[in-house]
Structure formats: C-alpha cells, structure tokens
Amino acid sequence: MTISSSMNAGVAGLNVNAGKLATISDNIANAGTYGYKRVETEFASLVTGAAAGRYSAGGVTGRSIRAISEEGSLVTTGNALDVAVAGRGMLPVRPLEAVENGGSEMLLTPTGSFSPDRNGLVRNASGFALLGWPVDSAGVTAMRPRDSAAGLEPVRVGTGEIAASPTTAMTLGVNLPADETAAGASGAGLGVPVEYFDNLGASQTLRATFTATVPATGASNSWTLSIDDSATDPASNPIAEIELTFDDTRGAGGSLLTVTPLSGAAYDPATGVARVTVGGGPMDLTLGPVGDDSAITQLAADFAPTGVTKDGNAAGILTGLEFDEQGYMLGIYDSGFRRRLYQIPVADVANPNGLEMRGGQTFAVTRESGDFYLWDSGDGPAGDLTAYALEESTTDLATELTSLIQTQRAYSSNAKVIQTVDEMLQETTNIKR
Numbered sequence: 001m002t003i004s005s006s007m008n009a010g011v012a013g014l015n016v017n018a019g020k021l022a023t024i025s026d027n028i029a030n031a032g033t034y035g036y037k038r039v040e041t042e043f044a045s046l047v048t049g050a051a052a053g054r055y056s057a058g059g060v061t062g063r064s065i066r067a068i069s070e071e072g073s074l075v076t077t078g079n080a081l082d083v084a085v086a087g088r089g090m091l092p093v094r095p096l097e098a099v100e101n102g103g104s105e106m107l108l109t110p111t112g113s114f115s116p117d118r119n120g121l122v123r124n125a126s127g128f129a130l131l132g133w134p135v136d137s138a139g140v141t142a143m144r145p146r147d148s149a150a151g152l153e154p155v156r157v158g159t160g161e162i163a164a165s166p167t168t169a170m171t172l173g174v175n176l177p178a179d180e181t182a183a184g185a186s187g188a189g190l191g192v193p194v195e196y197f198d199n200l201g202a203s204q205t206l207r208a209t210f211t212a213t214v215p216a217t218g219a220s221n222s223w224t225l226s227i228d229d230s231a232t233d234p235a236s237n238p239i240a241e242i243e244l245t246f247d248d249t250r251g252a253g254g255s256l257l258t259v260t261p262l263s264g265a266a267y268d269p270a271t272g273v274a275r276v277t278v279g280g281g282p283m284d285l286t287l288g289p290v291g292d293d294s295a296i297t298q299l300a301a302d303f304a305p306t307g308v309t310k311d312g313n314a315a316g317i318l319t320g321l322e323f324d325e326q327g328y329m330l331g332i333y334d335s336g337f338r339r340r341l342y343q344i345p346v347a348d349v350a351n352p353n354g355l356e357m358r359g360g361q362t363f364a365v366t367r368e369s370g371d372f373y374l375w376d377s378g379d380g381p382a383g384d385l386t387a388y389a390l391e392e393s394t395t396d397l398a399t400e401l402t403s404l405i406q407t408q409r410a411y412s413s414n415a416k417v418i419q420t421v422d423e424m425l426q427e428t429t430n431i432k433r
Contacts, residue, residue, distance in 0.1 A: 003428075005048065005057040007421045012059030013414030016043055019062050020407050027395045028404075035084075035111040036393040037068045038400075068363060069352040080322035081122070084111035084391040087383020088174040089346035089375065092152055093128035093362060096121075096280075097153050101178075103224040106131065106149035107362040108347050108355065108372070111391035116321070122155040122329075126360030129154040132342035133193045133328065139340045146345075146374045155319060155329060155342050164196070164201025165316040165337050170194060172208055173307025176298045179213040182219040187212055189226070194310065198231055199280040201315030201335075206278065207231040210244075210303075221246045221298060225287075227264075231279025240264030240276040243285070246298035255293040307423035313337030323387035327377030343366075345374035346382040 020041040025391040031034040042065060046058035068325050074084050084087075085091065090108035097106045112124040123129045131152040133141045144151030174192055179185065189211040198204050206229055223244045228237040239260040259267050259274070266344065267274045272289035275282055288295030294308065317333025323329055329342040349355065354368030364373050375382035 002054055002056055003421060003424060005059075007418060009057035009059040010414045010417035012046070012061070013417070014411060016060050016062035017407050017414065018039070018142070019064065020403070021411070023108075024400050024404050027400050028397065029191070031360065031393055031395040032052055033055060033393050033399050034113070034390040035072070035109060036395065037066050037110075038359075038394045038396075039064050039066050040066075049347075051376060051401040062091050066357055067353065067394065068355050069370060070394045072110075072394045073415050074389045074393055075385060077388055077390055079113060079115075079231065080320065081345075082112075082390050083114065083390055084386050084389045085346055085383040086386045086389075087347040088352075089382040090363070091385075092149065092345065092374070093124075093152060093348050094131055094152075096123065096127045096129060097363075104149060105244065105356055106152065106347075107364055109360070110384045111360045111361070111389075113390060116157050116159075116164070118159075120159055122157065122321075126358075126362075128360055130344065131155065132344040135328065135340040135343055141343045143406060144374075145259040147371060148385060152345075152374075153342075154320050155344075157318065157331065157341065159318075161331070162315055162319040163337065163339055164197060164320070164335075165313045165332065166199045166201075166280060167196035167283065168281075169284045169286070169310030169346055170196065170310040171295055171307060173295045174208075174210070174297075174305050175228060175301055175303065176210055176212075176223060176296065177303050178219070178246075178248075178298050178300045180299070180303075181214065181221050181223070183215055183217050185212060187214040192305055192308065196283075196310055197314050200279075204279070204316060205394075206283075209238075220348045221249070223246055223298075224262070227276055227285075229278045238264070239278065240274070241268065242274060242287070244268065244296065245334070247291075249389040252291065254297045254299040256288055256290050256296060259287060259366070272306040316362065323385060327385040343386060344377070346348060346377055348373055348380075348382050349371045350374075392405060 023039040023041050027038045042063050044061050048056045048058040090110050093109050114122050114124050116122050126248050131142050132155045135141050189209040191209045193205050193207045196204050196206050206424050209226045211334050212226045213220040225242040227240045232239055234258040242265050243259045243260040247257040249428050262268050263276045265276050269290045274285045274287055314335045316333030318331050319334045320332040327344050328340045331339045331341045349372050350370030355363035356366045377385040
C-alpha cells in the first residue's frame with residue numbers, strides 16, 4: 001500500500017539521519033584529537049518501482065565512510081619525539097599487550113607523541129609502542145623484509161646508556177709558510193697536535209709535525225710530514241712519514257704538487273687521503289688531492305691550522321632522543337655524540353580508506369586496504385617522517401556544525417512525514433465508523 005511505503009520511508013529517514021548524527025557527534029568530539037580521521041555518511045535511495053501507475057516509496061539507506069586517506073595539517077610542537085608523516089603513509093606501532101606477550105601484531109597510526117617509559121620502551125599515551133629496525137654500531141640497518149612485520153622490533157632505549165665513537169677520519173687543513181723552505185731558514189718543525197678518540201672513547205693525541213727541507217740556495221717547496229700517536233708505543237713513533245712538495249707556478253701556486261709516502265702510510269692521489277695506523281686501528285688523513293688546495297697549502301703567510309676536523313666522540317651518557325629527516329631515531333649523548341639507534345619505516349597500503357579503524361587513532365590492514373609495504377622515509381610514494389610535529393584532526397568544525405543543522409532539519413522533516421501518515425491512517429480508520 002502506498003501510504004504504508006510512506007511510513008517505511010519516513011522511518012528509514014529517521015534511521016539514517018540518526019546514524020549521520022552519530023558520525024557528526026564523533027567528528028565534533030574529536031576535533032582536537034591528533035591523528036583523528038573524520039567520518040562521512042553517504043545516503044543512497046532505495047527504489048521499489050511503480051506498478052499500475054501507483055508509486056511505492058523505497059526510502060533511503062546510509063553508509064558511513066572514514067576518510068583515512070585525508071591528511072590533516074601538521075602542527076609544530078616542542079617535543080622531539082612528536083612525529084608525523086608529511087604525505088602518504090603511516091607509522092608502525094604495536095599494542096603494549098602484544099609487546100608484553102611477545103605478539104607480532106602491527107597497527108598503523110598517522111602521528112604520535114612518544115616517550116620512553118621506565119623500561120625504556122618508546123610508546124605513546126594510548127598504549128602503543130613504536131616499531132623500527134635496529135641499527136648496528138656502524139649506523140647500518142640490516143636487510144629486512146619490507147612486506148612483513150617480522151623484522152620490526154619495539155623501539156627500546158637503555159636508561160643511562162653509555163656509548164662512544166672512535167675517530168676513523170681526520171682532515172689536516174693547514175697553511176705552511178713558503179719562506180720556511182727558502183735558503184737560510186731555520187728548518188724547525190711546525191707541529192699541530194690534534195685530539196682524537198680511541199676505540200674505548202678515551203682521548204688520544206695525534207701530532208702532525210711539518211719540517212721544511214732547507215736548500216743551500218733558492219727554495220725547495222718541500223716538507224716532511226711526521227706523524228706521532230700517543231696511543232702507540234713511543235719506540236714505534238713516528239707511525240708515518242710523508243714527503244710533500246708544492247707548486248709555485250702561476251695559477252697553481254701553493255697547491256700540492258706531489259705526495260710521497262716514506263713510511264707507514266698509503267696515499268690515494270684521487271681522493272687525497274693518506275691511510276695510517278694508530279694504536280686502535282687504521283685512520284684516514286685527508287691531505288688533499290694532488291693539484292688541489294682544499295686542505296694543506298703552502299703560501300706566503302704564517303703557519304696556521306685552517307681546517308683541522310675529525311669524526312668520533314668521547315664516551316658519553318644518553319641524555320635525549322630525536323628523529324632525523326631520514327627516519328632514523330638518534331641517541332644524543334652528553335659528549336655531543338649522536339648515534340643512530342633505530343630506523344623507523346613508513347608503511348603504505350594501496351587503499352588507505354580500506355583500513356580498519358581501531359582505538360587510539362590506529363588502523364589495521366584488511367583485504368580491502370591491500371597489503372602494506374615498508375618504505376624508507378621519503379622514498380617511493382611514502383611521505384617524510386617529520387619530527388617536532390603532530391597531525392591535526394581532519395574535522396572541520398564549520399562543516400560539521402552546518403551538517404548538524406541540516407541533519408536536525410532532515411530528522412524533523414521525516415518525523416513530520418510519519419506524523420502525517422499516522423493522521424491519514426487515523427482518517428482511514430474513521431471512515432469505517
């Protein structure tokens with residue numbers, strides 16, 4: 001009966017608008033929730049058709065869709081472990097229950113404010129631990145599967161951890177005074193002591209002494225570099241000797257002309273690196289390539305270190321953590337040393353809107369979303385892992401309040417339809433009386 005179909009359509013209208021009100025309420029309630037993805041309700045008409053010129057109302061149905069692929073704005077914070085993905089992809093996390101029970105479940109979250117707990121586990125306030133790949137002492141991530149969570153581990157940091165980084169490379173940037181190679185010069189050695197750190201983080205000294213070759217007449221433009229190491233037995237010093245000659249022609253004056261190892265060193269003219277062996281192992285000394293004046297020069301100026309640099313750090317205590325732009329979690333030590341601890345991948349799926357919503361702004365991979373792949377930050381389609389930032393809710397309050405008013409009016413209108421049908425049925429009943 002047509003009047004009955006009107007009643008059914010009105011009831012269906014009440015149901016779908018009540019459902020839309022629920023999604024609007026959720027969106028408004030989470031307008032300030034970082035990482036929240038808003039929900040949209042789509043309506044679709046139900047058509048029953050018409051028979052013998054009589055129309056029968058089909059009503060309406062509704063479907064709620066979470067716009068997971070929609071990205072919220074990034075807001076800057078002061079916490080080094082606040083992190084978000086600028087672009088496509090999410091961070092891998094694991095519920096604390098799964099961590100404690102040895103589970104391998106992996107969920108995804110678009111953003112998170114993380115911090116180490118008393119056991120060193122890096123987690124957020126919602127109870128999800130950040131996942132990553134451990135990095136070895138050389139700063140290298142081992143080969144791990146990219147389409148599986150099997151290689152991911154909960155990120156843990158040792159409270160009060162102590163670490164050091166040995167010095168393996170040094171640049172000797174100095175200017176040697178040209179007049180010291182002229183006849184009548186004193187021929188005294190000019191020394192540059194440089195601190196470096198051994199394999200245990202202890203301070204050692206490498207002393208580079210430049211002694212000019214003084215000719216009877218003219219200028220030799222030649223020096224002998226002698227290298228002494230405090231970590232080596234004094235009887236074995238100097239550990240290396242290298243002969244340096246410099247160009248004095250127009251356009252190339254002051255640059256290295258030849259570098260000849262005399263003992264204890266091997267020199268690569270292409271890179272300008274001389275390899276010597278200190279007490280803890282090999283060390284690369286950058287002297288500069290032949291024909292180059294980027295490191296050691298000989299000019300008519302005073303003897304002066306112009307660019308002596310080195311890597312490595314003394315032993316230090318872990319005092320902080322932060323993320324870099326490549327997606328690595330760095331440990332910051334009180335000695336100034338920074339070391340990679342974990343690499344945090346960015347997980348991406350073919351259809352983000354097919355992910356299943358879980359609590360705490362997390363999502364689970366489903367058949368509809370497609371399998372995930374773990375990308376390096378910024379590689380392929382993956383966005384950049386951004387520190388000191390959180391992703392804001394995708395709720396737009398102005399839009400939701402407008403929808404709230406429209407939904408209220410639609411609900412009232414459907415209620416009016418039901419009321420009208422009820423009155424008409426009452427009139428039909430009264431005809432029989």
